[in-house]
Amino acid sequence: ETGVTQTPRHLVMGMTNKKSLKCEQHLGHNAMYWYKQSAKKPLELMFVYNFKEQTENNSVPSRFSPECPNSSHLFLHLHTLQPEDSALYLCASSQRGATNEKLFFGSGTQLSVL
Amino acid sequence: KNEVEQSPQNLTAQEGEFITINCSYSVGISALHWLQQHPGGGIVSLFMLSSGKKKHGRLIATINIQEKHSSLHITASHPRDSAVYICAVTGTASKLTFGTGTRLQVTL
Numbered sequence: 001e002t003g004v005t006q007t008p009r010h011l012v013m014g015m016t017n018k019k020s021l022k023c024e025q026h027l028g029h030n031a032m033y034w035y036k037q038s039a040k041k042p043l044e045l046m047f048v049y050n051f052k053e054q055t056e057n058n059s060v061p062s063r064f065s066p067e068c069p070n071s072s073h074l075f076l077h078l079h080t081l082q083p084e085d086s087a088l089y090l091c092a093s094s095q096r097g098a099t100n101e102k103l104f105f106g107s108g109t110q111l112s113v114l
Numbered sequence: 115k116n117e118v119e120q121s122p123q124n125l126t127a128q129e130g131e132f133i134t135i136n137c138s139y140s141v142g143i144s145a146l147h148w149l150q151q152h153p154g155g156g157i158v159s160l161f162m163l164s165s166g167k168k169k170h171g172r173l174i175a176t177i178n179i180q181e182k183h184s185s186l187h188i189t190a191s192h193p194r195d196s197a198v199y200i201c202a203v204t205g206t207a208s209k210l211t212f213g214t215g216t217r218l219q220v221t222l
Binding site (some may be wrong): 103104 | 116118144145147149154155156157158159162164200202204208209210211212213214215
């Protein structure tokens with residue numbers, strides 16, 4: 001148990017569906033992240049939020065829309081996805097948002113887009 | 115070519131063997147991370163180091179800044195060590211870059 005909880009664990013959606021991924025951290029951290037992990041590729045940073053403010057958007061298509069209502073919760077809203085968006089989506093948190101500090105990851109949401 | 119290269123990509127070992135996973139990087143860094151990802155996806159941070167050596171239980175991580183190289187060693191390996199081990203570096207531009215991982219399978 002890392003203190004970061006993601007739901008759902010698995011999600012299958014059609015290209016016209018709208019769904020949301022949820023992440024919650026119980027660690028009192030101020031920074032939260034969305035990462036994408038595709039098969040045989042390194043983790044790709046998608047978004048960073050620090051104190052609820054988005055501090056990084058790594059050229060992510062607009063069909064992915066993040067939301068951070070408070071420092072403990074992070075959402076990723078999905079709409080009109082493509083099959084190539086199928087991947088494991090991982091949420092992480094850290095104390096201050098500095099890249100030389102330890103990250104705490106959730107178990108991920110395995111997304112399949114049909 | 116990735117800024118972070120790991121070797122081997124896949125590794126099979128028998129229980130009890132001493133295991134070494136290597137990570138080479140091509141940029142200046144302020145920190146290097148070793149992460150463990152079990153089947154099912156969850157990632158756990160094992161070590162963060164910027165110099166020398168760290169030890170936690172049967173795991174040892176070393177880094178040689180001059181050679182831009184780090185190793186993760188597992189002593190007395192066990193089937194529960196089976197996982198993907200990921201190296202990541204924090205570059206001088208404060209960007210975190212990940213390797214593609216080493217898939218370890220430890221058999222009885």
